[in-house]
Amino acid sequence: MRVLLVNPPEVDEIKATISAHARNNLVTLGLLYLASHLEADHDVKVVDMSLSEQTTSELPGIIDDFRPDIIGITSVITLWGTVLDLVHTAKRHAPDVVTVVGGANVSKYPAETLSHKDIDYIVVGIGQKPMLELCNRLEKRERDFDIENCYVQGRDYPSFTTVYSEDCHIDNFPFPDRLATPYDRYYASISPENPTTSMITSMGCPYKCAYCSSRLEQAFQLRKETRVVDEMAEIEQIGIKSILFQDDLFTIRLSRVKNICEDIIRRGIKLNWSVKSRIDSIRPEMLDVMQRAGCSNIHFGIESGNDSTLRRMKKGYDVKKVRESIKMVKASGLQCTGNFMLAYPGEEEEDVLNTIEFAAELDLNMTHFGITYAMPMTELFYEGVRAGRHSGKDPWSEFTRNPDKGEDLFRIYASNRFSNDQLNRFLEIAFSKNRTLFDLNKEKQACQSSG
Numbered sequence: 001m002r003v004l005l006v007n008p009p010e011v012d013e014i015k016a017t018i019s020a021h022a023r024n025n026l027v028t029l030g031l032l033y034l035a036s037h038l039e040a041d042h043d044v045k046v047v048d049m050s051l052s053e054q055t056t057s058e059l060p061g062i063i064d065d066f067r068p069d070i071i072g073i074t075s076v077i078t079l080w081g082t083v084l085d086l087v088h089t090a091k092r093h094a095p096d097v098v099t100v101v102g103g104a105n106v107s108k109y110p111a112e113t114l115s116h117k118d119i120d121y122i123v124v125g126i127g128q129k130p131m132l133e134l135c136n137r138l139e140k141r142e143r144d145f146d147i148e149n150c151y152v153q154g155r156d157y158p159s160f161t162t163v164y165s166e167d168c169h170i171d172n173f174p175f176p177d178r179l180a181t182p183y184d185r186y187y188a189s190i191s192p193e194n195p196t197t198s199m200i201t202s203m204g205c206p207y208k209c210a211y212c213s214s215r216l217e218q219a220f221q222l223r224k225e226t227r228v229v230d231e232m233a234e235i236e237q238i239g240i241k242s243i244l245f246q247d248d249l250f251t252i253r254l255s256r257v258k259n260i261c262e263d264i265i266r267r268g269i270k271l272n273w274s275v276k277s278r279i280d281s282i283r284p285e286m287l288d289v290m291q292r293a294g295c296s297n298i299h300f301g302i303e304s305g306n307d308s309t310l311r312r313m314k315k316g317y318d319v320k321k322v323r324e325s326i327k328m329v330k331a332s333g334l335q336c337t338g339n340f341m342l343a344y345p346g347e348e349e350e351d352v353l354n355t356i357e358f359a360a361e362l363d364l365n366m367t368h369f370g371i372t373y374a375m376p377m378t379e380l381f382y383e384g385v386r387a388g389r390h391s392g393k394d395p396w397s398e399f400t401r402n403p404d405k406g407e408d409l410f411r412i413y414a415s416n417r418f419s420n421d422q423l424n425r426f427l428e429i430a431f432s433k434n435r436t437l438f439d440l441n442k443e444k445q446a447c448q449s450s451g
């Protein structure tokens with residue numbers, strides 16, 4: 001079968017809010033994992049319409065060139081309207097083509113996704129196995145079949161489940177095919193050298209922060225240490241210079257971090273990399289070996305400068321611990337990025353300003369600030385429902401059924417204490433007092449133009 005895998009183009013609204021220079025262009029790892037698994041049996045093409053800055057209207061041309069039997073599209077909530085445009089465009093242009101949609105939003109809202117009649121199949125959870133089986137069955141012209149984690153249009157399902165079976169461990173699949181898209185065009189401003197790629201060494205997170213939806217997903221999975229380093233060796237061989245590890249929590253186990261780093265050093269792999277960590281999972285014994293193995297930056301979800309807010313967030317650490325951990329990492333020579341959530345429920349103006357001041361005091365190499373959203377299905381969301389801040393209806397579900405109702409459906413501020421003007425003002429203050437991605441990009445540009 002000829003299988004076209006598509007990363008949707010970014011909507012104009014996202015482009016407008018994040019200036020072209022401040023954007024990173026990151027690879028869509030999920031599609032590259034699918035491609036490497038399907039390639040042995042099928043003819044696969046991956047098109048990253050976001051990278052190539054194509055629009056939905058260019059899909060018919062792509063279809064004419066490649067003539068796919070199946071089009072698979074990946075999805076996140078913010079691009080849902082675009083995903084549906086692609087599906088409709090594909091069906092109008094080539095009615096016989098089979099459309100399959102997978103990815104984070106489909107796994108969370110399967111019934112809502114299948115309510116769109118131009119979507120023939122959906123795949124939930126880890127996609128490699130069900131997608132390969134689907135392609136094989138369709139190739140044999142079978143029409144009536146059951147595949148775990150795959151649902152078909154038009155059938156009446158009493159419920160939808162996502163099974164995370166042992167044989168779907170990431171290590172059972174080939175490494176993502178990083179040559180399936182132009183690997184040399186992916187970059188991240190934070191990387192000391194580009195091109196940059198993404199990689200994962202684990203899936204899920206065992207912690208239980210009140211606002212986070214990662215904890216709701218699959219059981220925590222760790223990859224084998226040697227497989228991680230094997231993949232890094234392959235990345236280096238391709239000519240990629242830096243890696244952003246996308247795991248929620250790379251530093252969860254000290255022995256594992258040490259083993260991976262020592263193996264990188266032993267094999268002489270020369271790559272820059274950065275990881276995400278938690279304030280209370282970073283340990284002094286990790287830092288030196290991480291740095292020697294190529295780590296340049298650790299990204300912490302610090303989130304607040306107020307102990308009372310950290311307690312409501314269920315972060316499990318306090319402001320004192322934040323100061324100690326950041327000081328320790330900076331003293332080691334590694335760079336630190338910090339993420340902060342402003343206007344968490346229960347916060348007054350002085351708390352928000354306090355977080356901004358706290359961030360500035362920490363003297364981080366880079367910061368990200370955002371207004372707190374209540375993501376559906378999280379503890380924070382249900383707490384807001386009980387407190388009467390939200391209606392209890394899941395707006396993401398409604399948006400997945402009907403994106404024409406407007407993007408404000410998935411932008412639900414967690415707190416109702418502040419006006420939009422006040423929230424914008426908080427962001428302005430935060431950006432003016434701290435170094436953000438915008439500053440980093442400006443500095444990089446200035447450096448380039450001065451030669």
Ligand code: B12
Nearest residue numbers: 028029030072073074076077102103104105123126127214
């Ligand atoms: C890396 C990452 C990013 C990167 C790269 C995004 C990308 N396109 O890959 C960046 C920083 C750009 C990013 C941005 C955003 N992200 Co993000 N991101 C992640 C993160 C941490 C890892 C994704 C990943 O690489 N996973 C590993 C791969 C192997 O898994 P996967 O992507 O899920 O793919 C597998 C399956 O889903 C499935 N599959 C996926 N696509 C398809 C397609 C088909 C046809 C099939 C059959 C199967 C299939 O098979 C794949 C292989 O097993 C996830 C959290 C997580 N733990 O997954 C959030 C996550 C995907 N992001 C999320 C969000 C909300 C965003 C933003 C909207 C944030 C924002 N407010 O701006 C933007 C969206 C912008 C965009 N254009 O994508 C949410 C999605 C929630 C939702 N309901 O849609 C997640 C789940 C985080 C969370 N818990 O809230 N993100």
Ligand code: SF4
Nearest residue numbers: 205207209212214248
């Ligand atoms: S915020 Fe981070 S540490 Fe907390 S549950 Fe989510 S991914 Fe895990």
